[in-house]
Amino acid sequence: MPQFAEVVYNITDAWVARLNLDNTYGTPVRVDYIGKVSFEYESDTDEIKSGGQIVETLTVPTKATGEITQASLDFAGMAVLLGTVNGSYSTTPNQYGVQDIPVGGEGLPYCGLIVAYASVYGGNMLAGFPKFRLDTVPGFDADQNKFRIGSANFTAIAPSVNARKVVRYKKYETAAAVPQSAANFLAFFTTPPPSLFL
Numbered sequence: 001m002p003q004f005a006e007v008v009y010n011i012t013d014a015w016v017a018r019l020n021l022d023n024t025y026g027t028p029v030r031v032d033y034i035g036k037v038s039f040e041y042e043s044d045t046d047e048i049k050s051g052g053q054i055v056e057t058l059t060v061p062t063k064a065t066g067e068i069t070q071a072s073l074d075f076a077g078m079a080v081l082l083g084t085v086n087g088s089y090s091t092t093p094n095q096y097g098v099q100d101i102p103v104g105g106e107g108l109p110y111c112g113l114i115v116a117y118a119s120v121y122g123g124n125m126l127a128g129f130p131k132f133r134l135d136t137v138p139g140f141d142a143d144q145n146k147f148r149i150g151s152a153n154f155t156a157i158a159p160s161v162n163a164r165k166v167v168r169y170k171k172y173e174t175a176a177a178v179p180q181s182a183a184n185f186l187a188f189f190t191t192p193p194p195s196l197f198l
Contacts (some may be wrong), residue, residue, distance in 0.1 A: 005123040007170030011037060012116045012124065015178045016080045017185050018109040019131055021160055025185045028114075028178075029080050032072040035149065037115045037127075039066025039156070039167070047194075064129070064156040064166050068113075070138065071149050075099045081134055083109040102136055108134050114178045114188060124175040128168045130189045132156035165189075 013189045014034040018026035040047045041064050048056040070077070075086045075097055083106075114128040139149035158164045168189055170176070 002120075004121065004173040004178075005044040005119040005125045007120045008125045009120070010118045011035075012118050013178045014113065014115045015180065015185070017112045017182060018080050018083075019112055023186075025112050025161075025182045026080070027182055028180055028185045029076045031070060031077040032074040032096065033070055034115070035069035036151075037066065037068050037069055037113075039064045039154075041166070061166070062157075064132075065153065066156070067153050068134075068138075069149055069151040071135070071147055073148075073150075078149060080111055081108070082137060084085075109135075112185060112189070114185065116176075116178050118175075122174060122175065123173045125169060125171045126176060126178060126188070128170070129156040130163070130165065130168070130190050131159045159189075 011034050014031040014037065015033055017028040017030040020026060020169065033147050041061050043059050043061045046058040047054050060147050078084060078099060082101065084099055089096055110131050110133050112130050113132055114126055117125045119125055135153040135155055138152040142148040142152060156166050158166050179188050
């Protein structure tokens with residue numbers, strides 16, 4: 001029989017934080033109306049033939065790739081993911097917000113992402129990507145009698161040649177919250193053990 005937090009389903013929360021040059025994080029921001037975070041691992045493979053047969057195979061995982069969807073025009077979350085600067089202007093009832101989507105320049109930034117999944121019999125599982133980047137700006141699709149959904153593919157890689165973990169899973173018997181401070185966001189990836197993500 002499965003143990004705690006091994007049978008997971010709905011995403012219940014997701015937070016992103018800008019990855020700094022020193023492998024720390026900026027202030028995490030909640031991603032509103034997160035829909036899906038799907039991912040799989042990619043590997044380089046090779047083989048040796050001798051005597052007309054395969055005698056050795058090689059599989060070296062290299063990265064994770066996936067897709068993220070969101071149903072909210074969440075300027076705060078998008079600012080982290082896209083490196084944009086947002087503005088809010090005027091006062092109620094005439095407020096408006098502005099977000100410009102840039103092209104060129106230095107491109108999209110590296111971020112960290114931690115996603116919480118519900119599990120049967122209580123508890124939850126958190127999946128964290130210490131270094132990931134969207135492959136492009138999320139698309140914009142609004143159709144008749146349909147909610148607008150934004151989606152983008154992403155690539156996750158290890159933080160360094162020494163910290164070779166591309167995704168970290170943590171399962172909790174009692175449901176845990178996604179870390180919401182920069183220090184706790186970093187601690188999710190660094191403890192335990194402290195040597196993995198220096």
